Amino acid sequence: MTTTVVHERIPEPIGESKPRLDNRKKVTGAATYADDMQFGSGLLYARILHSPHPHALIKSINISRAKALPGVKAVVTGEDFPGFIGLYLQDRHIFCRDRVRYVGDPVAGVAATSEEIAVKAVNLIEVEYEVLEPVVNPEFGASPDAPLVHPQLSEYKVVPFILPQAGTNISNLFKVRKGDVGAAWEKCAAIVERKYRIPHIQHVPIEPHVAIAQVDETGEVTLWGSSQSPFAQRNLIAQALGISQSDMRVVAPYVGGGFGSKAGVSMEALAVAIATKVRGRPVKLRLTREEEFYTAFVRQELISYFKMGCDKNGKILAMENRFYWGGGAYTEYGVNVTRAAGYSSTGPYEVPNVKTDSYCVYTNHPVGGPMRGFGMPEMHTGLEQCIDDLAHEIGIDPVEIRRRNCIREGSILVTGSKMHPTGLPQCIEETAKAIQWGQKASPSAPNKRRGKGTAIMWKAPAMPPNAGSSAWVELAEDGTVTVGLGGQDLGQGTFTVCAQMAAAALGVPYESVRIATPVDTRFSPYEWQTVASRLTWSMGNAVVSAAQDARRQILDLVSEAWGEDPEDLDIRNGVVVSYKSEQEIPLKDMVIYGLPKPNDSGWMGGPIRGRGKFMPTYVTSLDPETGQGERAVVHYTTGSQSVELEVDLDTGQVEILRGASSFDVGKAINPEMVKAQMEGGFVQGLSSALFEEMKMVDGYMQNPSFVDYRIATTTDAPSDLQSVIVEVPQDDGPWGARGIGEHSMVATAAAIANAIFDAVGIRMEGPPFSAEKIYLAMLDAGIVE
Amino acid sequence: MSDLFNVNVTVNGTLYEREVEPRILLSDFLRHDLGLTGTHVGCEHGVCGACTVLFDGNPVRSCLMFAVQTNGHEVTTVEGLGDIDDLHPIQQAFWEAHALQCGFCTPGFLTTLVPFLEENPDPSEEEIRNAISGNLCRCTGYQHIVEAVQLAAEKMRA
């Protein structure tokens, strides 16, 4: 372990539900989001010409009429930007060059003095296409008969742990071969086989993507944007443009929700590319809500096949899984979803015999990217229904089969590594208790049926093995503390949590800590990305280490001045105290100007600045044929969710009456904010289960508006929503903490599906579980006439 | 370019005199002409509720009104609900009760809730949920928001 933080006691304010640091800005309207930034009258407005076809070759582009329009300052196309871009697999150009691969693919960009002129100019660009057959189904896409979406796949640059299959649409294949699945089936007393289909959905942050880019006369680039990943954007855009990362600056003010859609690079590169052609002038690109739906990242679709079997006691003996991930037109980021699903493919169960094939497949759909859960909600939605079916098949209670099979400390995981301490068994009990599992309440009306369902989950941070964090801690003249960090607060509360950690590690009141915002790659310390629910753990470790460094500097100085052993000194509430001499000195009296040496012989010390970093050093690679290895991931957060609901037999409508979540977060640094994550994830999961689907017909999205793509409102969320925190410490987490941001929506859809089954005995291929689908399934099953 | 119209509108207690094109939405007028960027724009088709402001005391979607229509009227935005040293009880409650995360939807919730609480000093949970069902929040799951409204109602009754 690198920076194990061992604490005998939990210092203040760890474990306290401090109010958010950003409240003062956010309740008054003072918080500045990217669209609120002012750039003066020189600002240019960008608009993008998007592909109208899901799959076509570009035969010619004529921009002359657009260029001639008064007020147009630049018109750019793929010709101008030959470089590739992508996080794990560089399969993308900033603008399409010879081929368009989804409806919405950027073909050309315009910068003009007004939005109105930019729109007009875009409409004047003439493009001649040769329309090709689109791939709209990932399972077909993986077959040899499918037209190729990326004929040059084998030439793309890729990281070592992603395995594209040349000459196919498969941009990653993750395989698990563990034990002997074939031999295991014979020993099974029950086997179930199921197929599920999970549609594309979208993140739907309430703030649409905004990016403003400016390139100065020397070629230095500044990008202001609504961003989860300022450093990744700096790195990838600089690479694509062939400039130094140090000449690319990304500034990220408050973000109005991300959920993964603002990670990596999407539309930001467009703004920068256009800005390179109008040096000196800021160029603003803001997506409309319609564009937000299908030109930014979306969640992959998934066709999944599960086969699982257990012995007569319900002990799971084998699993065989095939996942066809519809990764969309570019899978530069999505390839790792496939990998994460592979190394997590048993769900949170100990299974001795496993065979998994997880395919990332190009389709001519919008770009599949990271979204809250990173493949886990899609995978668990099927897997956790299948576990229920297996329980029913063998005649064991669904909660009981989970108790008997769930991973515990020391369990051998799907990749062969050993499970660290986990509170999953306790989480299962907590949600069962909260939902009064086993007790059947009578429905509220004769035409209704009531049901309960449970699903459990696990998820590891999906990232490169060596994704790092860094931080600094500075003190001001009045002893207040500013923490520099490079992760972003998307609403999940990382700034608050890091302020609490800095306060605790340094020994100052929470109220005296600030975070240096906005995150600015020129001044903020490096952070890989705000993704993977990794900040509390990874960036938290860096912040703690920086605060400890500052603390050490302070105590060394005071010990020298007072001639005492640093071991006898402490910082309490912003004051250095000696337990031995009982002397005291407030931080404000020493952290900038140092302290005088005895006898007027000069000064010692100087401005205090602590620095810290964290990077996991223990993750190993996995065998490409078997998926086995020493340690696949840094850790798994686990948890359980349960729901109680009613189904209307006449209409198929579902009402969620009660929800319960319990997750093992290691240590809740701010319990109320942990609960807020559980609630928000539950309702987002509920929304994906009941309402959400990007309706795709032949590659075209049918419902890109809030009128036709619905997300849950207050009246859809249950008023009885319980959240129970379980704390089994993470050995290398700050005070034992690990992440919770994404996990809270992973099991929700499955729990709802299981509750629907409990209520009316039906299963559906996939969400959204609309009234019509449920009613038709009930008709099919003969439950209604 | 169509003709410009004079607009005399009182926003957060200050009278503004501006010339606007009639097609300028109230949301854009507040954000761009007056620099009141606390009013957020999330969809521009009247569903998300982030741009809610008070028009003569009533909550309206500022993306579904033209600025020219505010001539002679009063508009209150989130910036006008309270000062940092003297917050409205609903702002205070959102602060204390963890009722926000990314904060983008927050101004719309606050402006919707101010008149609601004036008319409903002791609202039921169902009334609260109905009152804010026209405001989308993707972060919170609404639970802490509902609790904050109850807290604010308590504060206002006290």
Place this chain on the structure above:
Amino acid sequence: MKPPPFEYYAPTTVEEALARLAEHGYDAKPLAGGQSLIPMMNFRLAQPSVLVDLNNIPDLSYIRPNEGGGLSIGAMARHSMVEKDALVAERAPLVHETMPKIATTQIRSRGTFGGSLAHADPSAELVCASVALDGKFKVVSQQRERWIPANEFFLGLFTSALEPEELLVEIQLPPFPKRTGWSLMEIARRPHDFCLIGVAATLTLGKKDQCKKARLVYLSAGDGPMVGQQAAKVLEGQSISPELFEEAAEVASSADIDPSSDIHATAEFRRHLANVLTRRALEEAYKRAIPNI
């Protein structure tokens, strides 16, 4: 996106508004609450070149009792005003029940009674309620004034009997008949969404448990408000029973409506839901009619 440019007029009297409409004909569009028109303009689905804003005409915003027990509602009365009005609650219980089901708080504080009707959206609650209540609409132009019965006003999808130079200025609702129950029910993916299907119903009882008159008008069930004429024939003159309601529901959902399929539901499912809602609405209306006997 912003709406394209347009000419804007803000008359303060009906006469002035009518003059503008007469002047610009088909190019002009009256702007009432704007809660449907402005989103369409933001999407550029509607691009009127002239807007005649009715919001500065105070004379169009009122709710008045009529002799005999009816009501007159000015076209520019806001939904929120109608929703909270005691006279509406007393004299037009179906309208009172309908108001909170229209869109959301913010839309109701701006949207208007007349605007919703003139928009003639077949999924709009008031369109169907006004037909169920046998409302009539006062329509004026510079040349003439005419009264159009609600069931003749709605001609099709977003199409009404209004001529370009005409303005809907008032809605009259007749006295709510005695021994009558009412119901407005909708099924939507989420509350406040455009409904998959809905029905506005009134049921008037004659002798004891006999149905004297029934009105069923369906939302999102066709190109306009769909009147359950066949179902009414099944009901009228018959003694109330669950079987009778079932038969009426069967007839209404198969013969009286003409729903179409879209991304939210198939036509078949809408017919099924209409069947369910018809029974539920009739049962509720019946229950409410009994205390009035």
